[in-house]
Amino acid sequence: MGVKAPYQPKDEIFTFLRPAIAVDVVLLSIIRNNLQVALIQRQDEPYYGKFALPGRFVRYDEPIETTAKKAIEGKGNIKTDNIYLEQLHTFGQDLVRDTRIRTISTVYYGFIDPDTINSQPDNTFTWFKTDNLPPLGFDHKKIIKSSIERVRRRMFTTDVIFNLIPKEFTLTEFQHACETFFGEELDKRNFRKKINELYTLKDLKRTKMTGAHRPAKLYTYVKMK
Numbered sequence: 001m002g003v004k005a006p007y008q009p010k011d012e013i014f015t016f017l018r019p020a021i022a023v024d025v026v027l028l029s030i031i032r033n034n035l036q037v038a039l040i041q042r043q044d045e046p047y048y049g050k051f052a053l054p055g056r057f058v059r060y061d062e063p064i065e066t067t068a069k070k071a072i073e074g075k076g077n078i079k080t081d082n083i084y085l086e087q088l089h090t091f092g093q094d095l096v097r098d099t100r101i102r103t104i105s106t107v108y109y110g111f112i113d114p115d116t117i118n119s120q121p122d123n124t125f126t127w128f129k130t131d132n133l134p135p136l137g138f139d140h141k142k143i144i145k146s147s148i149e150r151v152r153r154r155m156f157t158t159d160v161i162f163n164l165i166p167k168e169f170t171l172t173e174f175q176h177a178c179e180t181f182f183g184e185e186l187d188k189r190n191f192r193k194k195i196n197e198l199y200t201l202k203d204l205k206r207t208k209m210t211g212a213h214r215p216a217k218l219y220t221y222v223k224m225k
Helices: 011-015 064-076 114-118 140-154 171-182 188-198
Strands: 020-031 034-041 055-057 084-091 103-111 126-129 199-208 216-224
Touching: 020 064, 020 084, 020 114, 020 140, 034 064, 034 171, 055 064, 064 084, 064 103, 084 140, 103 140, 140 171, 171 188, 171 216, 188 199
Parallel strands: 020 103
Antiparallel strands: 020 034, 020 055, 034 126, 084 103, 199 216
């Protein structure tokens, strides 16, 4: 049996123009009863002075979810230990979405609750209401809209919403979080019937004062049914 010749890559692998691969993150939170997104103000071109999602070019030896976490940590100075991340979509149909180089971006959306934000006072993100965004660079307005639409479609088929509310919550707080995402009021009776069909919640046998109303029971999420 003869010696196998060493692998010779085709010349075209090294000669055709290759695009840059990036990751952008849509980090969402419910702050003061408003759905808000974390943005940074760009300090260089392109889109100097405009706001943008935190992002990062993928390094050769770096898994893309690691890239997403490093974008959050590097741009916003927020630890990612308790941040839920899920891959949304790959954006690259627009050939000039980045004027520096042909760029394809894998987008993640993630959730962080306000308590986690407040516990890290050195964070540097600027939070904007998703229905009142500043001028954005790249195609980030489209990306944010796409992320919110995805979450709305999955709201009652997954347990993603529990990443946006405290570990201990009242049913009213839970309903308000869902209403914030949908942008409309939900019927209280139908809502509670639906969550009883979908989720197992544990009654913590404790209550929480909510304004002038009587104390409300506290619950925590257990699992989907």
